[in-house]
Amino acid sequence: MIKINTSHILPDVPYLLEGTESSDVLGLSPDAIPPLVPAGDITYRLSAVMAGADLVVTGSASVPILTSCARCLDDVRTVIAVRDLCFHFEKVRDLEVDLTDDVREELLLAIPSCFYCSPDCKGVCPSCGVNLNHGSCACASRPAEPEPDSAAPSPWDQLDALNLSAPKKAPAKKPAAKQSPAKKAPAKKPAAKKSSR
Numbered sequence: 001m002i003k004i005n006t007s008h009i010l011p012d013v014p015y016l017l018e019g020t021e022s023s024d025v026l027g028l029s030p031d032a033i034p035p036l037v038p039a040g041d042i043t044y045r046l047s048a049v050m051a052g053a054d055l056v057v058t059g060s061a062s063v064p065i066l067t068s069c070a071r072c073l074d075d076v077r078t079v080i081a082v083r084d085l086c087f088h089f090e091k092v093r094d095l096e097v098d099l100t101d102d103v104r105e106e107l108l109l110a111i112p113s114c115f116y117c118s119p120d121c122k123g124v125c126p127s128c129g130v131n132l133n134h135g136s137c138a139c140a141s142r143p144a145e146p147e148p149d150s151a152a153p154s155p156w157d158q159l160d161a162l163n164l165s166a167p168k169k170a171p172a173k174k175p176a177a178k179q180s181p182a183k184k185a186p187a188k189k190p191a192a193k194k195s196s197r
């Protein structure tokens with residue numbers, strides 16, 4: 001248990017509390033998705049001060065865990081860490097305060113929904129299941145289906161042509177229709193007058 005007896009805290013002097021706590025309190029499960037197996041104890045380093053009759057605790061906590069990569073399913077060993085813990089307890093002068101549940105909750109909230117063995121994990125081949133971080137498979141060298149697709153013009157090409165022509169013609173007709181009668185009308189009249197004289 002992570003406990004602080006506030007009667008031990010001197011006025012204006014931060015009370016340091018550091019140590020380890022069994023990671024069993026986290027209740028992590030290897031059957032979860034992703035699997036979560038503690039690989040060591042919870043380590044905590046806390047600083048407690050009294051503000052009147054209230055207790056303010058800040059600090060950090062961490063726990064190492066074993067899990068698996070979301071892309072390639074390889075084992076991943078990582079550390080769940082919370083560096084900005086802050087707890088406030090009201091009216092606890094001369095009382096023993098148990099911080100275990102608060103630290104436990106913050107660590108559980110800090111667990112990401114998935115883990116990766118590395119940021120550029122290549123994952124597994126979707127066809128044969130080979131881990132592409134450890135080697136390549138024959139699937140990538142096989143000619144797949146792009147050949148028939150590129151040879152035969154598909155109905156998508158005709159749809160693209162229809163969609164492109166519709167917006168181009170509509171704005172081009174309007175200014176052309178307005179300009180042509182305005183220019184033609186004055187051009188014809190002086191031409192007709194000159195020929196008559």
Ligand SMILES: [Zn+2]
Pocket residue numbers: 069070071072073074116117118121122123
């Ligand atoms: Zn991976």
Ligand SMILES: [Zn+2]
Pocket residue numbers: 125126127128129130137138139140
């Ligand atoms: Zn493959």
